[in-house]
């Protein structure tokens with residue numbers, strides 16, 4: 001036997017592609033029905049509460065048009081995968097059509113509510129698709145509003161969903177609630193050849209755009225009004241460690257099974273260990289995780305020689321007179337001996353043998369190190385490192401450092417769990433200490449798609465050039481790892497969200513609140529107006545605003561930001577913004593009545609009814625502040641306008657806030673109206689001032705709205 005050579009591993013990978021595996025055998029509790037119509041219902045699912053692991057997995061099997069079909073709540077289930085912890089469900093298509101008889105737009109919109117259930121929309125498998133001419137639609141989640149504009153100004157093409165007749169946006173992680181919504185500013189009343197528009201969340205693998213969707217209702221008809229979406233499921237919301245504390249309810253009961261934390265929000269699920277397959281949720285020796293007999297499947301587990309199954313793995317040895325070149329590849333002895341002919345003179349002499357061993361070890365180590373170097377370089381290039389390097393050399397900027405992986409490992413104590421500062425939508429942030437005692441925050445990004453990887457170097461370069469006192473400073477990055485890491489200055493006082501919601505009612509004065517709002521607005525105004533090209537943050541929220549020692553605001557997390565101009569897909573990402581600073585209330589409250597779920601909606605309705613004192617934080621809604629508050633509230637209203645053109649620019653907002661803070665800090669001006677006026681510079685200020693952070697942009701006539709206000 002000789003060592004496998006790495007160069008031939010590719011061969012094996014190629015032969016493994018194309019294999020399609022059936023899901024695990026159906027297992028269930030004794031006496032339970034494990035099929036409904038033609039859909040298998042494996043445990044932890046079950047028909048009835050006694051058959052399912054808990055109520056969340058209870059499936060209703062009911063007849064529809066004479067055949068039985070499984071349902072989870074209102075959703076028909078078409079397939080369940082235990083291996084991947086996914087379930088396919090049918091979602092109804094939301095539509096709007098122009099009705100020429102009444103000259104009105106008619107619409108029907110659906111919502112999917114998986115709150116308090118084990119299901120989340122799979123962000124890997126689904127996309128939100130919008131089909132139509134001049135159709136702008138959104139899906140509202142708990143903390144997102146996502147959507148895009150589909151027009152027919154370009155010729156739609158079969159199979160392509162890129163803004164012409166069809167547009168699509170990704171689904172964010174940890175999403176259990178979606179509500180469709182058509183923007184009333186866009187409609188098909190003037191479009192003679194197409195009257196309908198649609199919005200769906202659906203499995204992207206089965207979606208294929210057809211130009212016939214535009215002049216007809218074919219999209220709705222082809223799918224009979226419902227499309228498949230892929231749901232990730234978890235057993236409970238506990239982490240693996242929490243679940244294991246109570247073995248009587250822990251679900252991974254099969255021998256050779258393991259627990260996995262979900263990658264889509266909180267919760268855990270089970271899987272069979274490597275080399276085993278079956279249902280990890282059942283104890284049964286036949287249906288639980290069983291050893292895979294790799295020797296029966298030589299496409300997945302190639303072995304040209306003698307195959308021997310072992311528990312959890314397999315051995316493949318070559319017949320006599322042959323040597324194994326790589327796993328499963330045997331060649332006659334000579335071939336290998338020829339390449340090692342130089343070995344021969346040494347063999348026999350025991351001293352020589354020892355030298356050989358030492359040499360072999362050394363060369364092996366050198367080769368491994370070179371290989372590692374090569375991999376690191378590959379990632380470096382992949383992440384735009386070369387581009388970055390070139391630009392940096394030409395610009396001679398000194399403040400930006402390229403860190404090595406080892407440096408960051410050392411700084412963060414090997415990415416120790418205790419160093420974790422937080423988890424963002426785009427990665428985990430660790431606290432670190434450099435050798436020169438600089439405190440840093442290191443963000444390890446989640447895996448990114450190809451498109452994102454290409455843009456990474458460029459985007460980072462631009463962010464690194466930003467030098468604004470209210471924007472967290474990017475000190476450097478590390479590119480030689482599989483997922484790139486970013487290094488920021490360390491900001492000690494936590495997030496604004498913590499300050500507002502976490503401090504058990506600690507007093508925060510109105511001046512401080514307005515100052516924080518002003519500083520955040522300054523940062524956004526800078527990004528929007530002065531940075532070139534303009535940068536749209538895209539995810540402004542209180543948990544992305546950090547506070548330094550002096551409680552000065554520092555905007556962070558540019559993972560969702562976009563550089564204008566955009567590509568053609570006319571992406572519109574709206575991040576619902578609200579007035580947390582004034583109200584100290586959470587942004588979304590799903591338990592509230594329909595029109596009060598989001599704080600911005602509550603805010604607007606409270607304004608309409610003149611009952612602002614009900615919603616404002618008691619700490620600041622006193623008599624002396626009321627005058628200021630009314631002004632702030634008024635601008636708040638402007639910033640919440642749905643239409644971008646109606647909103648004030650971030651620059652204006654920042655200016656007005658600045659003035660307001662100055663007036664509050666110098667109350668004497670209030671007694672002297674003339675002085676006040678000269679300080680303000682414009683008398684109209686009293687009517688329109690306020691606090692907000694909202695901006696709008698017009699990019700190649702396509703409007704990108706960054707509706708993010710009030711944090």
Ligand SMILES: *[C@@H]1O[C@H](CO)[C@@H](O)[C@H](O)[C@H]1NC(C)=O
Nearest residue numbers: 063064065066067069224225
């Ligand atoms: C049941 O069958 C009728 C007639 O074929 C059809 O119109 C109806 O849409 C079907 N219902 C469902 C839920 O599939």
Ligand SMILES: *[C@@H]1O[C@H](CO)[C@@H](O)[C@H](O)[C@H]1NC(C)=O
Nearest residue numbers: 113114115116590591592594
């Ligand atoms: C969503 O479902 C949860 C749990 O059943 C419920 O509390 C909540 O009110 C629902 N939300 C809506 C908007 O229906």
Ligand SMILES: *[C@@H]1O[C@H](CO)[C@@H](O)[C@H](O)[C@H]1NC(C)=O
Nearest residue numbers: 156157158159209210211212
């Ligand atoms: C797109 O495909 C449909 C059939 O699926 C066909 O009827 C239509 O003509 C095609 N459109 C173009 C522009 O090729």
Ligand SMILES: *[C@@H]1O[C@H](CO)[C@@H](O)[C@H](O)[C@H]1NC(C)=O
Nearest residue numbers: 103104105184185186187189
């Ligand atoms: C369609 O949109 C235009 C412009 O937004 C608006 O003026 C018109 O009233 C709308 N028509 C219908 C039927 O909603």
Ligand SMILES: *[C@@H]1O[C@H](CO)[C@@H](O)[C@H](O)[C@H]1NC(C)=O
Nearest residue numbers: 065221222223224225226227
């Ligand atoms: C839609 O319904 C028709 C008749 O009920 C059926 O023949 C067709 O297969 C259905 N299409 C889909 C995509 O389910």
Ligand SMILES: *[C@@H]1O[C@H](CO)[C@@H](O)[C@H](O)[C@H]1NC(C)=O
Nearest residue numbers: 053054245246247248249250
């Ligand atoms: C453990 O789980 C069982 C079954 O779900 C439950 O009855 C029991 O109360 C749990 N024990 C603890 C300590 O949570």
Ligand SMILES: *[C@@H]1O[C@H](CO)[C@@H](O)[C@H](O)[C@H]1NC(C)=O
Nearest residue numbers: 239240241259260261262417
């Ligand atoms: C699951 O997540 C928790 C909390 O993030 C973490 O502490 C734990 O190590 C994870 N467990 C596994 C098995 O990944």
Ligand SMILES: *[C@@H]1O[C@H](CO)[C@@H](O)[C@H](O)[C@H]1NC(C)=O
Nearest residue numbers: 254255256283284285286288
């Ligand atoms: C699980 O493993 C244990 C110990 O290895 C063994 O005693 C038991 O029989 C196994 N159970 C099943 C169902 O195979």
Ligand SMILES: *[C@@H]1O[C@H](CO)[C@@H](O)[C@H](O)[C@H]1NC(C)=O
Nearest residue numbers: 015298299302303304305328
């Ligand atoms: C798979 O097995 C068949 C017959 O046992 C053999 O002819 C073939 O070469 C094997 N394929 C691989 C890739 O080992």
